Amino acid sequence: MNSASPVAVAMGRNMQIRPATSAANLADPTKILPQQRLNRPVAPHLTIYRPQVTWVLSSLNRITGFALSGSLYLFASAYLVAPLFGWHLESASLAAAFGALPLIAKVLIKSTVALPFTFHSLNGIRHLMWDLGRGLTNQQVIKTGWTVVGLSVVSALAIAFM
Template identity: 40%
Template sequence: MAALLLRHLGRHCLRAHVNSQLCLRNAVPLGTSAKEEMERFWNKNTSSNRPLSPHITIYSWSLPMTMSVGHRGTGIALSGGVYLFGLSALLLPGNFESYLMFVKSLCLGPAVIHTAKFVLAFPLMYHAWNGIRHLMWDLGKGLAIPQVQQSGVAVLVLAVLCSVGLAAM
């Protein structure tokens, strides 16, 4: 065991010695230091009088940008909802009917019930219709800016109408 340890240490030391010799032999001196490069970068940016990062003065929120963020957000929310529903079905006592009877016993008004149904249906409808829009883009259709705007409005209208229809059921 000691022989194996000595052999391993010997190889490690030999590798370190040979690698350090190779590194020093192949080293190339730097033209400028990091400090000089940083000073040159900051001097160039301050002389150009432009902002250092994109912000509201450069990029204002557009419909496609907002819908892209919304699509990702609804995807995350829907995934989280499915996981929570599945975990609650496994961990909570009782069955679905007992919880449905509990909600009915709360005597909530129809406006509250329809609003809750709409809030649950809208992310699904929005994500589904916007997903179809993305599939059309993958086919190379509707990529011109006016078409992107029109399809965005169409997705929003369809999502609201389908959500209202589902909430009315």
């Protein structure tokens, strides 16, 4: 048995001590902490836990937010510098270029934009409900998570085929 008796703990006879630092490391005090960190065990975190809808959707919410805002900033920047480079990013030329694409390409492009947008929007509503103190039990969180996934897919397909 690895645990000490309560009497040993109370008397101070069960003190854990750190092994003495070697004399070689004492020459350079900046290397003591990194060396001690190398001897520490690494927490297993993600490798031992089964994926759950809560943390998967939380990660996807952050990823979709980053992708949507990054795309917006990229397009807005390109739109601002377009006259300098002779690019035609005005609405009429974009609509004409998109209209010339085959149907499958239109559906794929619209799906690529619609799915992250609908997911991030619906999951944002879910988070706003949590801010109001509603739906915070484990069962409700799982149920609303899968509801967001289902509604996101259905609404993204509806938008893509419009």
